[in-house]
Amino acid sequence: MTITDQTQFRTALLQPDAPTPETLLDGLGRPAGRRFSVYRNNVAVALTEALIDGFPACHILLGDQTFRAMAGQFLRQHPPDSPVMAQFGAALPAFLDTAPQLARMRWIGDLARLEMALRDSYHAADATPLSGEALAAIPPAELGETRFGLAPALRLVTSDWPILSIWRRALDPSRPVAARRPEAVLIARPDFDPVPHLLAPGDDVFVTSLCDGATLGDAAEVAAKATPEHDPTAILTLLMQTRSLTGPKDTT
Amino acid sequence: MTQRPTLPAGPGVGYKPQHYSAIMSDPGSVDWLEIHAENYMGAGGRPIAQLRHLAERFPVSVHGVGLSIGGEGRLDADHLDRLKHLCDWLNPASFSEHLAWSTHDGAFLNDLLPLPYTQATLQRVADHIDEVQTTLGRQMLLENPSSYLAFAESEMSETAFLRDLTRRTGCGLLLDVNNVFVSATNLNMDAQAYVADFPMESVGELHLGGHDEDHDDHGAPLLIDSHGREVADPVWALLDDVLARTGPAPLLIEWDTEVPEWPILAAEAARARRALSRAPRRVAA
Known part of the structure; x- marks a missing residue:
């Protein structure tokens, strides 16, 4: 049979x-x-x-x-x-990148990358964020030598397209049409809901360096090399406000 | 040492995140909750946090929908590890899976697919159940499927197949009463005869869910196990036959698609409680 x-x-x-x-x-x-x-x-x-x-x-x-x-x-x-x-x-992002039917929507793969990163962030591990007191307790002279950890739910998505503007307008058509420009997006999860933030030029290099274990000072230097006018104040504030810094690891 | 909780012989519902606040503030008739294991295999975030809170208030049953116990290939070792991790930290009152397959050659098909009932498949499924029970360090319950078709090569009835599995592996059974009704209608079988032949002494949990009605190529009724509506009246009637044999038992309402507002699901749980109250306390031997 x-x-x-x-x-x-x-x-x-x-x-x-x-x-x-x-x-x-x-x-x-x-x-x-x-x-x-x-x-x-x-x-x-x-x-x-x-x-x-x-x-x-x-x-x-x-x-x-x-x-x-x-x-x-x-x-x-x-x-x-x-x-x-x-x-x-x-x-799916790589599949959409090369789909011949979508050749006129070259940004669609990056939009899928952003959505996949949001979902990954949602399910990522929890972490205890660095408190304002703990940050204040670090002597200013040692701040540059400090290595902070980053929350496991943090994600970075960079695109040659205005990918965050496209994503926002998709979900809310009253938003303005995106101007053609590259965008870098930081996804942070202050509690349980991932929120995407638009980064300034150089911020993505700064965050990537921190991710790789650089000290604050070294990350700022690498970012300034990529973008001479880069000031890390805004991105550091964003990372603190979104409870994305953990640690510090060690200062040696 | 942590004690293992047990499922109460009352109504439970399949947990949906949109019902979290309602269940935590007023669970109504609901005594316990069931989750789909695969939805709680992330590292953290809201799903895990909510599950921890729920587990402090309710006995929880972990119901796997992706282990592919009826598969031809080996069980997915990574997936078995994920199940073990979940069962280890959650310490659920019960773990159950399906007599079905869903993964073949590394591809997960996200449906509960049927298998023929032969000596060869019996041995294969028994080996897989042994592996699960050994890995998890607990007894599992195996659920009877909804069938839309039959296999020419089947050598035995589903009830004989399930009975033999309990003997070979010591596993318990999860009797899905809607599945019995769906399969009996679809395969021209007698649902009451199926219930009469079912090894009730092994039943650790009952399921009820809604089905959709369709037709096959010949115009014969073809019921689809959709879990997208209220439990049908003839299924409630069949439940009474089952409860007459089992006595009060953990009884779950499943509603997985087109999930309703909480009061509608709570009303199904209340109906389940009324059915359980009619069940004989002592079952004739």
Whole structure:
């Protein structure tokens, strides 16, 4: 007797025009026919809905029909590799970057990167933030030599496109149309809700240096090299206000 | 030593984050909560914080939807580790999974897919249950599926398959009464005969959920286990047959799609409490 193996079942599930395996029957022994489509439909709908939930701004800007068509192609080429659906879609930005149908929306991949980073931040580990008192207790002369930790929920997304302006306008059409410019976005999670912030030139270099374990002084120097007029005051204030600094680690 | 809590023989609901405040302020008839394991595998943030708070107030059941116990391949070791981590810190009152598969060749298909009931699949599923119970250090409950089709190669009934699994592995069973009704309708079986043949002595939890109605190629009814509406009246009637055999048991209302406002779900839990109050305290041996 033919055995329906799961390779055959899976192939038929993901290919809408593939025939239903012939060992699948209804209760009276007849071919299962569209009963198999219930599973086929469940798989496509569940994974597509997961992408719509995970990438709401991309869904709005592509439109429901285009997004669902892209999702259908994506989930067949990149089915989830884990049952943890919070991680599903990590490969979507690169997929959108190279989708020939979207050649006129070159920013769409970066928009998906921003949305994936927001979701990652939401699920990231908690941390005890640096208190104002602890910061004030550091002698000013030692501040430059201090290495702070960063909250695990902090994310940085840089783009050649005005990606935060595009994201904001997608969710709130009363926002102004974005001027064409690069944008760097810091995602901070002061409590449980990730919030994106637009960074000034050089801030992204500064945050990346801190991430890599640089002291405040070294990070400021690297940022000033990249952007001569860079002043770290604003970004440091933002990091404190959003409870994104932890530590200090050690000052040696 | 931490004691392991048990699920009370009262109504529970599948927990949805939008109901957090309502449940914490007035749970109504709800005695316990069930979560989908895969939604609580992040490192932190609101989902984990809410779960910690809920677990201080309610017994919690962890219900896995992605382990693929019926899969042909080996269990996903990373996923089993995530389940162990969750069960270790949460110390839930129960852990359950499905008689189904969802992962094949590294791809997770996000649905509960059916398997034929043969000696070969019986051995495979039993091995997987052994691995789960050994890794988690606890007994698991296995849930009967909703079926939309049958396999030509099946050699035994679902109830015989499940009974044999409990004997081989010592696992318990989660009897989903809506699934019995859906499968019986879809496969021209007698739901009451299924219940009569079900190994009730192994049942540790009951599920109820809503289904949708569709039709197959021949115009025959095809019920879909959608969990998107109230439990249907004939399923409540079938529940009475089940409770007559089990006595009061942990009884969960599942509502996973088109999730309603809390009062509607709370009303289903209240109906579950009334059904449980009709169950005989002592079950005839």
